Amino acid sequence: MLSASAMLVASFAGCGQTAAESDTKEASTQAEIQTEEASTMQTAANDTDGDTRVIVDDTGAEVTLPKEIHRVVISSILPLPSVYCLFKGSADDVIGIHPSSMAAAENSYLINVFPELENADTSFVENGEVNIERLLEMKPDVVFYAAANTEEREMYDNAGIPAVGFSTSNAGYDCVETYADWIALLGQIYGEEEKSNEIIEYGRQVASEISAVTTEIPDEDKPKVLVLFNYSDGVIKTSGSGFFGQYWIETAGGINVAQDLQGTPEINMEQIYEWDPDIILLTNFTPYQPDDLYNNTIAQDDWSNVTAVKNKQVYKFPLGMYRWFPPASDTPLVLKWLAKTIQPEAFADIDMDQEIKDYYQKYYNVELTDEDVDTIYHPASAAAGQ
DSSP, X not given: OHHHXXXXXXXXXXXXXXXXXXXXXXXXXXXXXXXXXXXXXXXXXXXXXXXXXXXXXXXXXXXXXXXXXXXXXXXXXXXXXXXXXXXXXXXXXXXXXXXXXXXXHHTSSHHHHOGGGGGXXXXXXXXXXXXXXXXXXXXXXXXXXXXXXXXXXXXXXXXXXXXXXEOSSTTTTOHHHHHHHHHHHHHHHTTOXXXXXXXXXXXXXXXXXXXXXXXXXXXXXXXXXEEEEEEETTEEEEOOBSSHHHHHHHHTTOEETXXXXXXXXXXXXXXXXXXXXXXXXXXXXXXXXXXXXHTTOSTTOOOTTOHHHHTXXXXXXXXXXXXXXXXXXXXHHHHHHXXXXXXXXXXXXXXXXXXXXXXXXXXXXXXXXXXXXHHHHSOOGGGGOO
């Protein structure tokens, strides 16, 4: 689990403390140039008359891609398979994904809706590292990877494999804008910008509607929230500033107790007692469930006197098409769920069961039952990965 956590943090494009500090400072600059880069990408694509197209990825690199892409490998950008399936409506062209992405897929609705994804190869990743020889044997047309993994990109370049970097930090860890960036990049890769813009617009509309309410809530009416990003084998990691948890909590109307820390720092129980959070959010990168805290069954850690535990305010992030903590294909739903969880009175009019059913019908062409929705709310511990 600790190995998987370390790999995960690396895949989130510099989600550690040092990178988070620099990424946050550069976020506004990056946002300003994204529109110009998008225009450059489309111009380059339109100017290419042969069997290839040139796009500019999230690293700023020009990447020459075949116009017809049929063999896709998604490596270190773990949530991207769900976003790819949302955008393409199929996983037929996906021949390989990361083992951690597969662990989430097998415990989510992604494989139920896109069963072809189950055939994707995961053997090209060994002990968290890409085996380039195995990858070459798979003959991918393109590899999608986490943009911060410069060594991975160098490996692909040396092997002559077209690789597109998807960033998690260009938007300053704004989950909705990160989700939008990935969809926009897919739109440019496949020449379907109109489709990508329609998907992006809904996410931004949700963010605007939620923010319009929560920005008016005074700080004294905002609960203190702790994210247990990764918690296993006696190690507790949270989400501070410069990471996704800050955006989620702040936008949904709470106060992040770890906002003075950066990235995904390790914390201890003494720090948690000092913070005494009102609400605790467990991600699906930890196997623990709310009952583990309520029943105080975690060895060496005593949760019995923490306010969130005493008041039964511990929640597990749901798991739909992917884990709901990082940006993924269900991102607009995540923001609605968090707003209703953190500020239930302000968002009493949100019917989450119906929101989930409507979203899945519209974007995945799937009719969910009440039982399906209940499963999304109660993900298996195995979804934490291996």
